[in-house]
Amino acid sequence: MTLKNSTHDQPEMLILKVFLAVLAYIVTTVNLFGNPLQPIFLATDWSDRLGIPYWRVIALLGVAASALVFARSLRKIITDAVKPAVFVILTVLLPTVIVGLWADGIRHRAVVAFGADEVEERSFFASIREAPAEFQYFLHTAALKDCVPYAWSYRTLSFYRLQPNVGANVLPEPWKKRCGIALDLHSSSDANREWHVHFPTQAVPPTAKPIRLSNYDVPALRKTSSSRSSASSTASRRISARPGSP
Structure with a gap:
């Protein structure tokens, strides 16, 4: 009887696990990245936009550490129904936090070394919500030195001079x-x-x-330019219409 009930509950338990895992992914990624697709693109198509060395290895280590939720020693702490959801949360959270803190540290040290007159810093966690975008008005960090504007690049891990048509739109x-x-x-x-x-x-x-x-x-x-041109053309026609004119 017990075996029969256990077998009958398996599909329902599986559906519950999947539902909780999907829900956990959506909630976590929306809060961290702004939408669920952003981390996927950042890890695949846009991965070359982050120039931090070995960040992919760090991310993989974070994912591996997340798998510890399935350890037998945690059975009494984490129930089987929520284990996949906890794993998903940690898989997204751990690599993002570790890489993000590292990126913020690199950027801040570069800001200090750059010696700008004015600086407007933004966290890496704000950057992953805003960039990249088709029409980009967000700067990871803006700096002003001798009235020349610069912006921070996570691709090169350095400051680059802003183009004039960009600076007028995005600077404070x-x-x-x-x-x-x-x-x-x-x-x-x-x-x-x-x-x-x-x-x-x-x-x-x-x-x-x-x-x-x-x-x-x-x-x-x-x-005004069009009116002047029209008036000039009208005057020309009047002169050519005089009697005796060729």
């Missing part, structure tokens, strides 16, 4: 005001106009006002 507002980093209206020709950003080599005096995008009405400029 006080930095942009201090160094006069703003969008300017630049004319490459009489017909074509484009927006560009200027990084001065020295800090702009407090009296200087950076040029703002809102100061210019591009549609209005185009409309």
Whole structure:
């Protein structure tokens, strides 16, 4: 009778274990990475974006350590129904925490050695939620040195100089005001106009006002240019229509 009930309960127990394991994975990854697919991509397609040496070995050791939940000595502490769920949580949590703390340590030491005038640091655990993205407005760490902006790269484990068109969008507002980093209206020709950003080599005096995008009405400029062209064309037709003209 006991054997029959035990056999009958096996499918239900299996379903419960799978359900709890899946639920544990979703809850853990959403809290750590923002969505359940993020850690999968970080460990596969995007794995080359983390330049920390031997981080994959460390992650595998964390997974191996997570398997200890199935040890016989823990039977009285962890029931069979929740063991797969605990294993999943530890498999995600241990490698992420160990690698994350190591990455934060490397980044912070590099920040100190860089000697920037201003620094805005962000944790590795914030980075894995935000990056990579198609339109990236998130910097792992931003630094300002002699009014030149830099950003931290986990791929190269070093700072790189920000491109002007990027810096104007992602740098803190006080930095942009201090160094006069703003969008300017630049004319490459009489017909074509484009927006560009200027990084001065020295800090702009407090009296200087950076040029703002809102100061210019591009549609209005185009409309004015079009009106002048139309008026010129009309005047030309009137002159050619005079009596006696060829």
